[in-house]
Amino acid sequence: MARETAQTDEAMIQRLRDVGLRVTGPRLEVLKVLSSGEHLDVEAITGAARARLGTLTSQAVYDMVRHFLDTGLVTKFDRPGWPAVFEIAGKPHQHALCVNCGRVANISVPRQELPDKRLRGWNLDSVEITFKGECPDCR
Structure with missing residues (x-):
């Protein structure tokens, strides 16, 4: 150790x-x-x-x-x-946020496609998705 x-x-x-x-x-x-x-x-x-x-x-x-x-x-x-x-800092990942207590957990999801074609003139470099709900302790 x-x-x-x-x-x-x-x-x-x-x-x-x-x-x-x-x-x-x-x-x-x-x-x-x-x-x-x-x-x-x-x-x-x-x-x-x-x-x-x-x-x-x-x-x-x-x-x-x-x-x-x-x-x-x-x-x-x-x-x-x-x-x-x-x-x-580490590998890219998303987060789950408990709306009751503020607890945050990491979630690995498949890489999201950037919607460059739908945002004319934008130069996007990342995607951030937050899953919101209740954590196991708050349920």
Whole structure:
């Protein structure tokens, strides 16, 4: 287990370096929190990272997340009525959003065709579909 953690840490350190960000303890810890696979808002990220580091401000996490977004390390999912959530960038996927509690889950669906022909003059580069409903806990 310690070996797996060391390999994961090395991979995260390399990801930070690959995008030109300096490796710091707080940045590494925030990436570790995000690597859980959950969709987390800034307050949840701050709380989890603070539990391990001792001190960390929400503003520092906002700044880190902004840098991670700018460099493509993380992606953002906006949830109407709730704070945006973040996850480690990876393969393209869609999301399911619980309309009661705001929980977000990843869904892999076949690649969607872009409707370029129906949107004359537009230059589209991606498709984002959100499935909305009730999660198992809210049903």
